[in-house]
Amino acid sequence: MRFTKLNYCQYLLSSQINYTMTNLAEHLETISHDAINYYLKREKLTPRLLWDNVKEVVEPDTNGYIIFDDSVLDKKYSEEIEIVRRQYSGNEHGVLKGIGVVSCVYVNPT
Numbered sequence: 001m002r003f004t005k006l007n008y009c010q011y012l013l014s015s016q017i018n019y020t021m022t023n024l025a026e027h028l029e030t031i032s033h034d035a036i037n038y039y040l041k042r043e044k045l046t047p048r049l050l051w052d053n054v055k056e057v058v059e060p061d062t063n064g065y066i067i068f069d070d071s072v073l074d075k076k077y078s079e080e081i082e083i084v085r086r087q088y089s090g091n092e093h094g095v096l097k098g099i100g101v102v103s104c105v106y107v108n109p110t
Contacts, residue, residue, distance in 0.1 A: 003031050003039045009053045019101070064108040072098040 011024050021040070025033040072089040075081060076097050089096050 003028075003035055005043065005045065005049060006053075007031075008036075008039070008045070009050060012050070013054065058106055059108055059110075061108045061110045063110055064106060067103075067105045067107060069103045069105075071101045071103070072096065073101060074098050 007028070008024075011027075012019065015023070021033050021036045025031060025036055072087055072091070074089070074092070074096055075084045078084045078097060081099070083099055084097050085100070086095050086097055087100055088094070089098065
């Protein structure tokens with residue numbers, strides 16, 4: 001089995017808590033953590049790709065709104081994760097080594 005954009009988008013859409021490659025690999029019997037890592041390094045994943053996968057289930061409404069939330073995943077003990085950067089964490093009230101994550105949720109109260 002080959003890992004594809006569809007596999008990755010479905011994982012992002014269905015996972016509510018844990019978005020790590022390790023977690024994804026644990027749920028795919030035939031795909032390794034290394035295969036996912038290699039895929040993400042070479043593939044360009046755009047916001048358009050995610051939109052194309054969710055636009056059928058989004059119901060536009062004048063009362064609807066989009067919520068963005070940014071977080072920093074603490075990686076203070078990481079030495080070799082390429083995307084780890086020094087950045088400000090509001091939760092820690094200071095700069096730490098971590099991975100910046102932005103979550104986006106569409107809410108339609110209707």
